[in-house]
Amino acid sequence: MKGKFITFEGSEGSGKSTQIELTCKHLKANKKQILFVREPGGVKISEKIRDILLDVKNTNMSDECETLLYMAARAQLVKEVILPALRQGKIVLCDRFLDSTIAYQGYGNGVDVDKIKKIGDFATNSIKPDLTIIFDIDTAKGLSRTSRIKDRIEQRTIAYHKRVRKGYLELAKKESKRIRLITVNKSIEDIQAIVKQHVDKLLKI
Template sequence: MAKRGLFITFEGPEGSGKSTHSRLLCNFLRRKGFRVLYTREPGGTLISEKIRKVLLDPKNKGMDAATEMLLYMAARVETVKQKILPALEKQKLVVCDRFLDATVVYQGYAGGLDLKLIKNIGRLVTSGISPDLTFLLDIDVKHGLRRAGETKDRMERKSILYHKKVRKGYLAIAREEPRRMKVFSAVGDIEETQGKIRNTVLKLCHSKI
């Protein structure tokens, strides 16, 4: 099998700062001379961005968890096929803001869908790829939602109980896969946390590349 690039994902509850840290990491790696692709889920392609608007529009109330799951998976197919796989084949370092773990926790742990079903569909739509490293930025639910601001999207407007289940799901995955998923507090100093993230990534790069 041909050598592929590294795949790094960022996960976390709402307001955890994952988008900020993922972009900071990308900028750092580019300055270090790495060829980097940044993308986000849902999004990153024309079709995926359109699906994102449907999923996050507060007007789309009462959407079933199965509908959410299938829409996220549809967006993921486009991002994987058009963005992630081609970049990995070119041995680039791919950084993605959310991936399959998000669907497992939001629609599975919090939404009540069967976890095994989600993972099976996930393997199909991702062509079997999985992250080499995932950063989970953990934060108290109420604190995170306050950080998210007043203008909340459809997912952010879900109940406190829902978001507590999301956090619980993420921490469960971290316990199951400690080698892949590294947990950092999202309430500490940004520069200090980013430094730890960068060091972890550089160690992985030196061992894999």
């Protein structure tokens, strides 16, 4: 693949969207061709699946259904836009990817992580991020930074969100080649400086 694939991960309110926006600006300033997408969603079909996933009215959704819907949304996003962009040599920046399903549905809900990885391999056409940045923040602090109207996942218990955080920390340990962990105890600018270092190293900027 000619392009590069960078994913931004972390719990609620950890600063993913803030940092991805700044990174896009940085890359555009360096005349890079980029594609920025978010999960779940990013394309029409996947955004429809997103609505189902985040709808607070869907109180009885099974863990299996939830896992597969995230994967379905991802599969469509990969085929429709991520793969073509990578083939064209673009830098793809994605707000969440497969690691989110491992952290939220695996560590959070207790779905078997090996099964998630197998289904994930199918859903993603076996593409893997070249670089993943995980933002780690104290769970309560992160949640306090999200909007007051919570979606179906955000409104889960603090214990759930703590398991998600633990999942991310374990992923970072297990896949230290691909994943860079950033502790969010600094200003947006200071965090962006660290993000830039990792991104610039990958892209040889």
